[in-house]
Amino acid sequence: MNRAATAAAWAISGVVFGAGLSLSGMINPRKVLAFLDVxxxxxxxxxxxxxxxxxxxxxxxxxxxxxETPFLDSRFYLPTRRDLDARLIGGAALFGVGWGIAGYCPGPAIAAFSVDLREPAIFCAAMIAGMYLSDLVPQWRASGQPA
Amino acid sequence: MEGFTPAAGLAGGFLIGLAAVMLLALTGRIAGISGILSGAIHAGEGRSGRWLFLAGLVAGAAVHQWLSGAALPVRELSWPLLAAGGLAVGLGTRLGSGCTSGHGVCGIARLSPRSIVATVVFMSTGIATVFVTRHLLGWAT
Structure with missing residues (x-):
């Protein structure tokens, strides 16, 4: 597949997504917290x-x-799992707590580098640390046994 | 109600959805930012595309603010709250396999039961957290 076209596709999709985050107000943590503050x-x-x-x-x-296929790859990469497990629900719950504390979810936290350096730098450094930390949490099978 | 901006919200949401459609149509991938960031920081194939997408997020947001002349107010949340929030978001989105974009936008659009449940859960704990921090603890978040 054409590597330059694939690179451009990722970049342009990111630009459109980032413009949407800024235009919508999602990039503003005050606005996000005002939405969660019912x-x-x-x-x-x-x-x-x-x-x-x-x-x-x-x-x-x-x-x-x-x-049959996307324009620049040989297949679609779609999630297929439909089961609910403690990892999904616990992870989503923890994500919501972090979102409610700081007002950033991952996309806006990165796009916020267009607004300011301090807040997105601290938040994103901690977010990346949290992602590496998740690698240490053991995978659980659907049966509830450690894999 | 305060600062309600319905037209910008709808138009911005459309762009977010359009970007997800573009990424799927072109590369076959789901536009989940936590998954894209995780792919970018971990060793593996296709890292460069993910970094380009993340750079595009910043560039696209900057272009919108430049074209619209909308200077967003800079906030000064304390670093322990930013760090605690970031850590919980990073850990939680990986354990929960997605965030607002992967579950909340793409997953719900595909009617994935996992994404619908995850979105209800993170919206609920987000609302509960703001209630506790702002109204019970009185923090100025």
Missing amino acids: TGAWDPTLVLVMVAAVATPMILFRVVLRR
């Missing part, structure tokens, strides 16, 4: 961000997946 001065903007961000692929993924 008993305070609630800002419902992120409901609309989610609606538009979900509706677009909900319609267009179908069109894309009518193709």
Whole structure:
């Protein structure tokens, strides 16, 4: 496959995604925390961000997946698991706590380097440390036994 | 309600969704930022594309702010809160196999039961955390 075209595809997708994070307000941790603050001065903007961000692929993924392969690779790489396990739920719960403390999820935390250095640098360094830390947590099989 | 910006929210959300469609159509990959970041920092094939995507996130956000003239206010949250939040987000998104984009956008669009459950869980603990920190503990987050 054409390596330059693949590199350009990743870069352009990132640019469009980053513009969306900035335009939508997701990049602003104050706005994100105001969305999560349902008993305070609630800002419902992120409901609309989610609606538009979900509706677009909900319609267009179908069109894309009518193709046998993507334009620049030999196959689609789609998650296939459908089971629920403690790792998924515990991980999601922990993610939400971190999101609620600082107001950043991974995309906005990285895109926020366009706004400021201090906050995204501290947050992203800790986030990357957390990702390496997750490599130390043993994998669990669906049966609940350590793999 | 405060600072409600519905038009920008819808337009920005559309761009986020469009980027996810572009990445799937072109490379066959799901636009989950935590997964892309994890792929970028771990050894393996395809790291350069992931770094280009992450650089694109910063560039795209910078271009929007430059074109719109919207200077975002800089916040000064204390470093222990930033570090604690970052650590929990990094660990949690890897254990939970995704974040707001991978589960909340792409997974829900694909009607994945794992993503729907994960999104309900992280939204709930996010709301609960803000309630505790702002309203019970009185922190200025």
